[in-house]
Amino acid sequence: MTERSAEPAIDRWAERRRIAEQARGERAWSLWGPYLSERQWGTVREDYSRDGNAWRSLTHEDARSRAYRWGEDGIAGLCDDHGLLNLSLCLWNGRDRILKERLYGVTNEEGNHGEDVKEVYHYLDAVPSHAYLKFLYKYPHGPFPYDELLQENWRRGRGEPEHEIEDTDAFDADRFFAVTVEYAKADVDDIHMVVTAVNRGAEAADLHLVPQLWFRNTWGWKDGAVAWRPSLEAGPDGSVTCRHARLGTYRLSFDGAPELLFCENETNPRIHGGRPNAAGPFKDGLNAAIVDGDPSAVSATSGTKLGLHYRFRLEAGASATIRLRLHAGTRARAVDGDGTATGRRVAEADAFYEMLQDGILCPDRQRIFRQAAAGLIWSKQLYRYDVRTWLAGDPLLPAPPAERREARNATWRHFASADVLSMPDKWEYPWFAAWDLAFHCLPLALLDPDFAKGQLLLLTREWYMHPNGQLPAYEWEFGDTNPPVHAWATFRVFEIDRDRRGGRGDLAFLEGVFHKLLINFTWWVNRKDAQGRNVFQGGFLGLDNVGVFDRSRPPPGFGVVHQADGTAWMAMYALNMMRIALELALHNDVYESTASKFFEHFLGIAEAMTDMGGEGVGLWDEEDQFYYDEVDMPGGQMLPLRVRSMVGLVPLFAVEVIDPKMLQRLPDFARRMNWVLENRPHLAQLVSRWNEGGEGDRKLLSLLRGHRMKALLTRMLDETEFLSPYGVRSLSKAHKDAPFHLDAFGASFSVRYDPADSTSNMFGGNSNWRGPVWMPMNYLIVEALRRFHTYYGDDFLIEYPTGSGTSLTLDAIADALEERLIGLFTKDADGRRPAFGNAPRRHAETDPEEALLFHEFFDGDTGRGLGASHQTGWTALILNLLHHRAKRAN
Known part of the structure; x- marks a missing residue:
């Protein structure tokens, strides 16, 4: 025996x-x-x-x-x-x-x-x-x-x-x-x-x-x-x-x-x-x-x-x-x-x-997966902050100065948190940020779906969400605006959880968040569309210094900034809400009309991106074949801000593909959608080849028709512009030798490609969207390409990289971008990890096990980790990329 x-x-x-x-x-x-x-x-x-x-x-x-x-x-x-x-x-x-x-x-x-x-x-x-x-x-x-x-x-x-x-x-x-x-x-x-x-x-x-x-x-x-x-x-x-x-x-x-x-x-x-x-x-x-x-x-x-x-x-x-x-x-x-x-x-x-890690056969990738997961879990933090008490002061302490009555967050007196939250970085960002947390929830859903769902629900609760419907941005200014990605994260977490539950989706979670986001969507429409044109002004939208100036507070003399990214984020938001409503409508037909509402709102935003207010002017620059912010100057002049940045790539994210089987199951939604497209032909033209149907007769909803998408991808996949060895840069490298300059109202503004740390004082100068690679935006790009591929199929080819003479499907390009992002952390032929930089790792050989770091962003040329050094929050999306690669391998 x-x-x-x-x-x-x-x-x-x-x-x-x-x-x-x-x-x-x-x-x-x-x-x-x-x-x-x-x-x-x-x-x-x-x-x-x-x-x-x-x-x-x-x-x-x-x-x-x-x-x-x-x-x-x-x-x-x-x-x-x-x-x-x-x-x-x-x-x-x-x-x-x-x-x-x-x-x-x-x-x-x-x-x-x-x-x-x-x-x-x-x-x-x-x-x-x-x-x-x-x-x-x-x-x-x-x-x-x-x-x-x-x-x-x-x-x-x-x-x-x-x-x-x-x-x-x-x-x-x-x-x-x-x-x-x-x-x-x-x-x-x-x-x-x-x-x-x-x-x-x-x-x-x-x-x-x-x-x-x-x-x-x-x-x-x-x-x-x-x-x-x-x-x-x-x-x-x-x-x-x-x-x-x-x-x-x-x-x-x-x-x-x-x-x-x-x-x-x-x-x-x-x-x-x-x-x-x-x-x-x-x-x-x-x-x-x-x-x-x-x-x-x-x-x-x-x-x-x-x-x-x-x-x-x-x-x-x-x-x-x-x-x-x-x-x-x-x-x-x-x-x-x-x-x-x-x-x-x-x-x-x-x-x-x-x-x-089933399917992740490489031990090095297993190590990356596990340490990224560790960082995400260690980054949970108890966050206590009662704004009303904080503003008023405590009885046993001296009364606060009068200036505090108008201090930051003074209009958020309802806010009272005593909850465990996923933090971006417990030293540099020891406070939650709404859009960071939304990204955190995707890798968290692989580890603990119920905690991820709880986080998304929490931010829509009464002690967080403002009575007017706004989600709190971050501690330094709750009233600022982050990109509206909460609906996107909610549905993705729902899908991840459904897979783990054997196909049984948590409809109570989905419905609970959806009802609160109806209020939040209305806040965006009422507060951030200054002229009622379906063109949005979200301020800096989390992209910090990517713009020519602080878009939340334009310099004196400048008019309203029509934001290509703000408008595209709202188009994405509308599609995300439509998709959630469609999922709920499969179980409760009352949601069909709500889905129709968001479908029509998306078309209105798509129209505005092309033709603001029926004036024949949009945010797409036909000469440059790119999306730019525009300033509506006093006197009616429209001033395009021709900075080729991540701002112009965000329209890629607004994409949804509808399966014909869903339309068969939701006849009221299908009838309303067809009526709109038949009776509003100018709107129908905004939807790529709607009547032709794509792969499997699927229907495509996107801000980008085939020509514009190809033009945008030509720039994005150009290694002399956006495509770096480790993902997509936040600013085109073309601005290294040709910085953007603007002279107006007695002041000079400039945007130059900076692959590493910020050289701008904007927003404190502690982050940089003028060149580095950011994991969450790259993740959204990869996801968008895969969704486009489900419509266009294998016959739709794009040159990758631009100028290489090699053409790939959108799915294959997404695979290639995934590998570039994973390559930030994996050892190269010389045994070095690009995220560690070129400097030798002092005393690394004495570690009992190699310790990794997951930075806030990465050098647009070398891949070196930059910014907050422990921002495993959204950089933990590497878990989802590795998980997807393993599923593909199987």
Whole structure:
């Protein structure tokens, strides 16, 4: 007989079962997660200043001694879904001037390309239930170069690259600690934490590991709250008891014999209140005790903040491991001493991803898939912000200045969030953005469809959506306008979820979002079509500095900006809403007339793109064969802004293909559609070859007839213009040698191709749509080409690349673009990943596993990652691309 292993068999379905239990409300696996922000300082929520300068209101320097009002931050942190109790990593190398409690970076004013985190850290692994999480942080042996990073980035101009920590000597000769933090849940409220530090240098070095546990300050803002003050108390058995009126009782167990250092999560009034004799301890007590050697700054028995102080002297190559366990209940439980519990969760995570990666045969692509998924999961964050309370101030604090009554978001007093949201980047963008989140939900739907659906529903709820129907844009200005992609994301998530549910679509989800988006669509029509022409002015629409000037606030003298992208986004929105209505109409015929309404609205927008207001003038430039913004100048002159940018490619996204079987099942919609096309021939001409039918007699709805689409694709697929080795650029490279110039009203404006960081101050200069490759827009391009192919079929060929003499189907071109985008992260013939740039990866060879980053955007020439370095939010669309490639391979 075969000898049985002593190890229990791994449950391959364990993670899927946890996700299902959470979705059904049976077990709260989402009670604890990586919801702790990586930066709470410098946010609008914590800005109580007179001038509204959030970066100066609460700085990184302030953060260790001032209590936060709305949230907390930390390194590799975990917290409950109300952010009441927080657990994170803290370190000290014996040489830094402060404890390393939170990640450091330069602010928007300090960085030569805007705000930027100046640390080396990676999200290595995660599963959707948070039953297993793994994080890597690299901590130098020597003093952290705070001053050099600040001063050098302040000194540099926009034409120079950012000065990163790896450009300093902090990691020379591998003089750093590689510190991994792992969390493994034994149950929904029982969490093992394992911290392992390895000395990568050639010499011995000191390291203090100080895991922190603390309560968010909920007692210092209003009368009576102090009665509910929570507590952390050392027990005689060596554990710590955590008591909270809402959360209940938890226990913290740990191995070894660390020094227990308690303080209070309260602002230090000696520094911030003008009270030099105030009695402590305060929030910065751990820093004072460990770094400054002041034992009076802490307590040995109780408080609301705790540091477990472990000291190590690590020889070259040596490691140290500490283990903790945080769990509900009154009796202490043993830590995961032999790693069995953590090992089991790792094996279950392996099984979960093996099933998800079915068909991804290349190990390198499997690694990319899994680390992108990890970044997406780690980027969940608890987002607390009550605008009415924030504007009014708190009873126990000084009254806010009068200027705050007209502060940003003053018209969003209904907004009150206390929810877990998918963040773009938990340091650079530790607040949600509506259109970012819509893109996040597609890869999230591959991992945890119910969480993805919940996110899309959440933004349409009453405490987010404005009473007038507008969706909040982002924290810095809720009233700004993002591209209306919520309907598109909703239907795509519905389709992904339907596939996973064996063809059973979640109609309740689809209908729930649809009803709210009816209000939002009406807001767009009423508020952003200034002249009632079906031509839209959405402002910057998320594309930041792509325009000649800030399109939200045109310079004095300029008239209304008719936006090619704004109008095309609305055409896409109309088609998305029509498609959702058609899906709902298959189950409830009341939606047929609603689908007809959006069909006709699309035709009206398509007409306006070609002929605004019956004046024979549209947004298509026949001479250049491209779409441009136009300014309706005072006096009636129309001024085209001939910048060949992503603005002119957005019309590709407005495409829908209707299967004849659907028309057979929806006769009322079919009759109304045919009546409109027969009785409004000028509108029928806008729809490509409607009466002829396409592949399989399908019907096409698009802003682009065959000729215009070919003309647009000729430019887009030209390697001297938009097509880069790693996707489609946001601005034509033709503007490198021929920048666009405009002289008007005594001012000069210019747009030049910049493949990398922004050289424009517009929107703070911290993003760039003047050349780099952006993943979400490329994803929409790939999707549009595939939809066009379902209509045109294999006989419709386009030269790819332009001028190559090789013609491909639209589907094959979409495949080729997918491979270019995936190529950002895969190793080339020389073993390098383009997203890492040309510089050698210092100390990469010493990593136990290669750690990847998923940037905000990528150099239009080299593919080097740029912008926010951990924006796995929308760059996680790489998951969907890899998933699609695997399905095609099968």
